[in-house]
Amino acid sequence: QEHLVESGGGVVQPGRSLRLSCVASGFTFNTYALHWVRQAPGKGLEWVASVSSDGSKKYYVDSVNGRFTVSRDNSKNMVSLQMDSLGTDDTATYYCARGGCRVDSCSRAWFDPWGQGTLVTVSS
Amino acid sequence: EIAMTQSPATLSVSPGERATLSCRASQSVSTNLAWYQQKPGQAPRILIYAASTRAAGIPARFSGSGSETDFTLTISSLQSEDFAVYYCQQYNNWPRTFGQGTKVEIK
Numbered sequence: 320q321e322h323l324v325e326s327g328g329g330v331v332q333p334g335r336s337l338r339l340s341c342v343a344s345g346f347t348f349n350t351y352a353l354h355w356v357r358q359a360p361g362k363g364l365e366w367v368a369s370v371s372s373d374g375s376k377k378y379y380v381d382s383v384n385g386r387f388t389v390s391r392d393n394s395k396n397m398v399s400l401q402m403d404s405l406g407t408d409d410t411a412t413y414y415c416a417r418g419g420c421r422v423d424s425c426s427r428a429w430f431d432p433w434g435q436g437t438l439v440t441v442s443s
Numbered sequence: 444e445i446a447m448t449q450s451p452a453t454l455s456v457s458p459g460e461r462a463t464l465s466c467r468a469s470q471s472v473s474t475n476l477a478w479y480q481q482k483p484g485q486a487p488r489i490l491i492y493a494a495s496t497r498a499a500g501i502p503a504r505f506s507g508s509g510s511e512t513d514f515t516l517t518i519s520s521l522q523s524e525d526f527a528v529y530y531c532q533q534y535n536n537w538p539r540t541f542g543q544g545t546k547v548e549i550k
Binding site (some may be wrong): 331340355356363364365366369380381414419420427428429430431432433435436 | 475477479481486488489492493498507528530532534537538539540541542543544
């Protein structure tokens with residue numbers, strides 16, 4: 320069964336850094352793009368970052384560009400999100416999600432499946 | 444950036460009734476449009492992709508339609524487990540963008 324498990328969330332002070340990880344199982348990891356989506360408490364979904372199957376292409380929402388870095392290690396079936404210069408607006412549950420189809424099947428894909436999320440709280 | 448606008452924000456429906464949710468894109472996304480369902484305390488799950496294709500395991504009472512800028516999610520006969528928040532998302536352009544969600548609540 321295809322599965323994604325996030326970790327690394329917690330409470331961090333403004334201006335500090337945090338690194339999230341997402342470990343995948345149940346599918347051929349290096350044939351799918353991976354994505355990070357966040358949800359502030361009581362709010363909607365916001366796409367944060369994406370990385371291509373081979374890690375060569377990375378995309379970011381403007382609000383995190385230059386502060387967050389997405390990366391993947393295909394040998395470990397893992398994708399990471401390094402978050403620097405955190406602000407209170409970054410407080411959210413962060414979800415890892417896989418592209419809905421293999422990169423050799425489609426160039427654009429929905430997000431499926433999703434992990435259970437990890438909560439990041441930025442507070443002094 | 445493509446803005447996705449969902450309406451209504453809240454939909455009050457009785458069990459067994461039909462629910463129609465709308466999603467409008469600020470520019471064409473072709474049929475690169477997905478619908479997700481999210482229940483409290485849970486991660487979103489895919490319902491519909493490519494505007495009208497049901498994901499694996501999704502009941503036939505869920506259907507999607509539309510193209511370009513106007514899309515609809517229809518739940519033909521609401522069951523108790525369908526009361527949730529529904530989001531549309533375009534995956535045609537970067538940045539990927541979501542609608543603000545429609546909450547389907549019990550009337």
